[in-house]
Amino acid sequence: MKPFLGLLALCFNALVLQAQEADILIKNGKILDGTGNSWYYGDIAVKQGRILAMGKLGKYTATKTIDAKGLIVAPGFIDVHTHIEDDERRNPAATNFIYDGVTTVITGNCGLSRADIGSYLRMIDSLKPSVNVASLIGHNDVRKAVMGSARRDPDATEMQRMEAIVAKAMQDGAVGLSTGLIYIPGTYSKTDEVVRLAKVVGQYNGVYATHMRDEGDSVTQAIEEALTIGKEAGIPVEISHFKLSGQQNWGRSKQTIQMIMDARKAGMDVTIDQYPYTASSTSLSTLIPDWILADGNDSVKARLSRPEVQKEVEKYMLNRLKKRGLKHFSYPVVASFRADSSYNGKSIEAVNLMKGRKH
Structure with missing residues (x-):
């Protein structure tokens, strides 16, 4: 003893x-x-x-x-929706995150990432950032790598190539697939295409994160599409910056939130994120018809050089304003325009006045 x-x-x-x-x-x-x-x-x-x-x-x-x-x-916060693809090069200390208690960031959202995730993550590792970094593989970049800005469905060979890129990304460390279905070329894709790619992600226990096809008048259809993709692929769904765009849609949140709760009660793994302010940050390309932007910059310039197309685009943009209860383009402000920095900080209306245009 x-x-x-x-x-x-x-x-x-x-x-x-x-x-x-x-x-x-x-x-x-x-x-x-x-x-x-x-x-x-x-x-x-x-x-x-x-x-x-x-x-x-x-x-x-x-x-x-x-x-x-x-x-x-508290444990470090996880920011599930960031776009840091180039920021880490400039600021590997990531003070903007660390000072807010964020210690892990997920990038590659809204369908926008690097097609070569392995190369990107190796670059991140070499910088030794002060936060943990995980990346989604962006659908837009995958589609662009195979089809450019083509406004059509992929053929069988192109679909297989996209699936191979997604599989390689998951093998290299991606945590899932993201879509930006309002952006070029993702807006040209159909639900079945995204399901095919999401099924590849499912083989690696990944997630599906989406900037939905619509966050305004057709938001319920967009939510249904997101849920359908998750169900058919058998993977969790994360809906980015869940909101209702346009004053005419205010009050519909009871319906949209109920759709999420019903899906969760049915056993689906679906979550949402939201930012706590009323502004948004995106590309000005989202304000014009998507068919204008097909097939690359040269094609876009050729279309916009035609007066009848300019009038059609102007009519489209003004109709969008009307739907939002707005009368002019004083609300969107140019954050960054590399070709001409004099645009920076100015509204579209101010830029037009600077250029001697009436709108």
């Missing part, structure tokens, strides 16, 4: 000694542990980059102690 007690005492002493030593000790914070439980006061010991213990850790010592009195201590 004595040898056993002696061994037990040695083990206990070793555990106490180990428990008392940490690299970082965060004390006196309000701990929200991410489980859904209520917050509680406590301490957190960290050793070699991992949580060693949580609770009342009065006997612990550490190389660095942080007094979190009056502060909330």
Whole structure:
């Protein structure tokens, strides 16, 4: 018995000694542990980059102690909707995320990523960013790599090539497929095409994240399409920046949220994200008819050089304004136009006035 007690005492002493030593000790914070439980006061010991213990850790010592009195201590937030494809090169410290408590970001949203995910992730690793980075494979870039800006369905060979690109991306570390079905060339795709690619993602336990085909008048049809893709592919669905665009659609959120809740009750894994402001950031190309943008820049310029096409586009844009209860293009502001920086910060209306145009 004595040898056993002696061994037990040695083990206990070793555990106490180990428990008392940490690299970082965060004390006196309000701990929200991410489980859904209520917050509680406590301490957190960290050793070699991992949580060693949580609770009342009065006997612990550490190389660095942080007094979190009056502060909330929580796991790093995961930002599921970012577009950081080039930002990490300029700011690998990612201070804009870190200062807000974000420690993991998901990029490649809205159908926009790099077609070569493996190369992109290797570049990210070489920068040693201060946040964890995961990427979706963007449908638009996959389609563009195979079909350019063609306004048609893929043929059998093109479909197989797109499936191969998605499979390679998943093998290289992508976490799922994203679509931007209001953007060129994704807007030219049909539901079946996306389902085919989503099924490839399902083979690697990936997710489907979508900037839906419509967030305004046809939002319910767009939600149904997103849910259909997830059901047929057998993968989780994440609907990006869930909202209702246009004053005429205000109040429909009870219906759209109920659609999500009904899908979840039926056993589907579907989630949504939302931003807490009334503005949006996108390409000006979304304001003009999608057929104008088909087949590359040269074709676009040729179409827009024709006066009758210009009038048709103008009519289309003004009709969109009317639907939103607006009378002029003072609401969208150019954030960045590389070809002419004098446009930056100006509304479309201001640019037209600068150019001597009436609209």
